[in-house]
Amino acid sequence: MKLSDNWFTALSENERGDIISVYGREDLDAFRTSGKFKERVEITWKYEPDAHGMPSDEVAARMEEMEEALRRAMEKDKLAIQTSVYTGGGEKTWVYYTCSARVFGDYLNQALAPFEALPITLYVEADEAWEEYLDMYEMREWAVDK
Numbered sequence: 001m002k003l004s005d006n007w008f009t010a011l012s013e014n015e016r017g018d019i020i021s022v023y024g025r026e027d028l029d030a031f032r033t034s035g036k037f038k039e040r041v042e043i044t045w046k047y048e049p050d051a052h053g054m055p056s057d058e059v060a061a062r063m064e065e066m067e068e069a070l071r072r073a074m075e076k077d078k079l080a081i082q083t084s085v086y087t088g089g090g091e092k093t094w095v096y097y098t099c100s101a102r103v104f105g106d107y108l109n110q111a112l113a114p115f116e117a118l119p120i121t122l123y124v125e126a127d128e129a130w131e132e133y134l135d136m137y138e139m140r141e142w143a144v145d146k
Contacts, residue, residue: 008024037081043070046121053089072111081096084136
């Protein structure tokens, strides 16, 4: 299975009416249907939002550094696949599908060891059907950037 780097950007709203930027990955059918990636891991970083619900430039830069380190670690051996990123309303959430949440946690700790403590939380759920991904992917038709 070859992992693409094709993404789209769409806009959505959360329950409070805040604008949420959705960054979704395309071309993942082989991974989704393989049956190997049965667990979804969501990593959330809450931040003090600006007037538009977005992080400050400084916080955004730290988030980007973390995301790059984490994605490199997880996707190198295809332990986990980053499928989407949601930003807005005072939080940013990265979504991964993984073969093993336990091993994901080990890789996460290794990848983030060089960083100061980060204000992140993790949520893990079984999602063999990739329901969250399929719901997110429906937003593609409203993509502002493909």
